[in-house]
Amino acid sequence: MYALSGHFRCMFHPFCRKICRMSLHPESVRLAAKDSIPVLTGYVLLGMAYGIFMNTSGFPWYYPVIMAIVIYGGSLEFVAVSLLLSRFAPLQTFLLAFMIQARHLFYGLAMLEKYHGAGTRKFYLIYALTDETFAVAGSRVLPDNINKYDYYFTLSLLDHCYWVTGAALGGIFGSFLPFDTTGLDFMMTAMFVVIFLDTWMREKSHLSSLIGFGASFLCLVLFGADGFIIPSMCVILCFLLVFRKTIAEKGGFE
Amino acid sequence: MSPQTIPQQVITILLCTAATILTRFLPFLLFGRSDHVPPIITYLGKALPSAVFAMLVVYCLKNVSVTVSPFGIPELIGITATALMHLWKRNTLLSMFTGTLFYMLVIRFLF
Numbered sequence: 001m002y003a004l005s006g007h008f009r010c011m012f013h014p015f016c017r018k019i020c021r022m023s024l025h026p027e028s029v030r031l032a033a034k035d036s037i038p039v040l041t042g043y044v045l046l047g048m049a050y051g052i053f054m055n056t057s058g059f060p061w062y063y064p065v066i067m068a069i070v071i072y073g074g075s076l077e078f079v080a081v082s083l084l085l086s087r088f089a090p091l092q093t094f095l096l097a098f099m100i101q102a103r104h105l106f107y108g109l110a111m112l113e114k115y116h117g118a119g120t121r122k123f124y125l126i127y128a129l130t131d132e133t134f135a136v137a138g139s140r141v142l143p144d145n146i147n148k149y150d151y152y153f154t155l156s157l158l159d160h161c162y163w164v165t166g167a168a169l170g171g172i173f174g175s176f177l178p179f180d181t182t183g184l185d186f187m188m189t190a191m192f193v194v195i196f197l198d199t200w201m202r203e204k205s206h207l208s209s210l211i212g213f214g215a216s217f218l219c220l221v222l223f224g225a226d227g228f229i230i231p232s233m234c235v236i237l238c239f240l241l242v243f244r245k246t247i248a249e250k251g252g253f254e
Numbered sequence: 255m256s257p258q259t260i261p262q263q264v265i266t267i268l269l270c271t272a273a274t275i276l277t278r279f280l281p282f283l284l285f286g287r288s289d290h291v292p293p294i295i296t297y298l299g300k301a302l303p304s305a306v307f308a309m310l311v312v313y314c315l316k317n318v319s320v321t322v323s324p325f326g327i328p329e330l331i332g333i334t335a336t337a338l339m340h341l342w343k344r345n346t347l348l349s350m351f352t353g354t355l356f357y358m359l360v361i362r363f364l365f
Contacts, residue, residue, distance in 0.1 A: 183361050251300070
């Protein structure tokens with residue numbers, strides 16, 4: 001009896017109230033779940049491709065699962081397989097990983113204001129800010145009745161779960177696949193094409209899109225496939241800063 | 255099988271994790287604490303995404319060679335199919351599936 005009343009009173013304890021406040025707004029969760037569906041397919045399939053890759057490279061199923069949870073970055077995880085298969089080289093590993101993931105610096109800049117004020121959940125939101133989560137969260141215009149932090153949190157958590165599920169499925173069942181999955185990785189290209197088309201159709205001026213294409217294509221030609229990302233980012237940044245006034249005016253950014 | 259010992263594998267995975275976390279947290283560490291983000295940062299936040307998405311499309315195609323067979327034709331067909339389907343139905347998932355299906359069929363039966 002005492003325990004029961006004690007437990008009941010506990011509901012009004014400051015700590016419990018803090019947890020209660022963390023309960024998620026249903027409308028926001030529903031919208032996030034709906035918006036995450038395109039990512040679901042992309043992540044489960046890409047995650048499976050990754051799990052299969054790990055599996056066929058001779059790693060037990062829990063490797064892709066753990067890596068999917070902690071690294072949680074698609075393209076790097078594929079590269080990490082080849083890193084694990086070569087000689088131990090910590091410095092090279094870190095630099096290569098940083099270079100592959102450097103585009104996330106841009107995502108963070110774009111999400112600074114949207115994630116501002118998210119409280120303790122902000123740590124997870126930033127930790128789980130992948131290409132696809134950014135694509136959805138960064139482009140979504142939220143209706144007024146939606147709690148944006150609940151929306152972002154649900155979206156990030158679901159996407160993370162999809163990726164880990166895919167990696168687990170691929171890692172466990174990879175060796176029993178009845179069909180040839182060659183070319184399934186084109187899913188990633190198709191996804192970025194779609195995201196790009198969406199931004200293209202929404203923007204007032206195509207200046208920054210064209211700068212993005214021009215700079216990265218130029219750097220690809222100059223620096224080659226393995227080293228063009230960092231130079232591209234520098235060139236993009238320079239152009240956006242030099243032509244800031246024009247781009248901001250034409251794009252309606254200021 | 256991996257030539258690395260288990261501790262070395264753990265370190266490799268942790269370094270990948272650390273690099274990823276660093277790239278994701280750095281902008282928030284530099285600007286996140288102040289209530290007022292400098293206007294130039296706000297501007298970059300709005301102007302950057304479309305440029306970065308364009309860059310990511312190029313990134314996906316970085317290993318495609320236009321001088322060696324199949325000359326990037328499967329990718330071109332896949333992207334065209336993706337884009338046309340998307341302009342027609344505006345359904346992200348449908349566009350992705352169509353493009354990937356076209357790509358997988360082309361690399362199997364045309365080249």
